[in-house]
Amino acid sequence: xxxxxxxxxxxxxxxxxxxxxxxxxxxxxxxxxxxxxxxxxxxxxxxxxxxxxxxxxxxxxxxxxxxxxxxxxxxxxxxxxxxxxxxxxxxxxxxxxxxxxxxxxxxxxxxxxxxxxxxxxxxxxxxxxxxxxxxxxxxxxxxxxxxxxxxxxxxxxxxxxxxxxxxxxxxxxxxxxxxxxxxxxxxxxxxxxxxxxxxxxxxxxxxxxxxxxxxxxxxxxxxxxxxxxxxxxxxxxxx
Numbered sequence: 001x002x003x004x005x006x007x008x009x010x011x012x013x014x015x016x017x018x019x020x021x022x023x024x025x026x027x028x029x030x031x032x033x034x035x036x037x038x039x040x041x042x043x044x045x046x047x048x049x050x051x052x053x054x055x056x057x058x059x060x061x062x063x064x065x066x067x068x069x070x071x072x073x074x075x076x077x078x079x080x081x082x083x084x085x086x087x088x089x090x091x092x093x094x095x096x097x098x099x100x101x102x103x104x105x106x107x108x109x110x111x112x113x114x115x116x117x118x119x120x121x122x123x124x125x126x127x128x129x130x131x132x133x134x135x136x137x138x139x140x141x142x143x144x145x146x147x148x149x150x151x152x153x154x155x156x157x158x159x160x161x162x163x164x165x166x167x168x169x170x171x172x173x174x175x176x177x178x179x180x181x182x183x184x185x186x187x188x189x190x191x192x193x194x195x196x197x198x199x200x201x202x203x204x205x206x207x208x209x210x211x212x213x214x215x216x217x218x219x220x221x222x223x224x225x226x227x228x229x230x231x232x233x234x235x236x237x238x239x
Contacts, residue, residue, distance in 0.1 A: 028105035033057075033098040035176075040080060040096040046089055048108040050080040055102025056162070056175050059094045060184065069143065070185045072135050073099065075162045075174075079128055080104075085112050086129040100175035142232050143187045151186040152196050153225045154232050156206065159185075160215045161233070172214040200224075 030053070033039060039050065039057060052074045059072040059080065071094065074080060080096050083089070142154055160171040179190040179197075186193065200206045205221045207214045215221055222229060
């Protein structure tokens with residue numbers, strides 16, 4: 001079993017992906033979700049692990065009626081429910097919905113646990129759980145300690161890291177983002193997000209192309225914040 005991100009395997013859906021479940025393609029159940037479709041409801045019974053084969057899925061926490069915070073964005077090769085599986089929790093402790101049209105393969109608990117029984121599988125599971133915890137920790141630190149402008153910049157840089165063809169000075173977030181979604185990502189009002197985005201655009205740090213946000217000056221955008229980005233950001237492609 002080789003899950004090296006530089007040598008992606010084929011998942012059950014026939015999509016190239018890099019994850020610990022690539023070797024059990026025959027047991028997965030693949031579903032195509034349209035953008036905005038809910039995949040997991042918080043406190044649903046934990047029935048297995050979902051692998052994102054294509055697209056992007058937001059993991060959220062409800063903080064008030066009609067309001068939520070996006071705690072993580074899972075892209076191709078990433079997993080939903082790996083913490084619950086690793087800790088043997090009975091229910092999912094997050095909600096998940098497709099940010100864009102997405103392909104997700106579901107592996108039931110018995111298959112997931114079987115894969116973790118050998119030493120290699122166990123190490124991969126521990127690495128995936130560790131990555132999830134680190135990501136949640138960094139997101140909570142960002143959301144709880146930074147100004148809205150810094151939260152926005154850090155979030156844009158984080159999401160732009162999902163562009164596999166990114167250049168040193170220019171990159172594009174590989175899916176569309178509404179002001180409502182961005183407000184859920186940074187914990188701010190949509191009108192605040194719109195104002196801050198217009199400021200960054202006026203400074204020629206970001207732009208819009210085909211409905212997507214592009215970072216036109218990556219170095220300049222990083223210089224726009226006083227945050228220690230190495231402590232805040234985590235590689236979004238890491239699984």
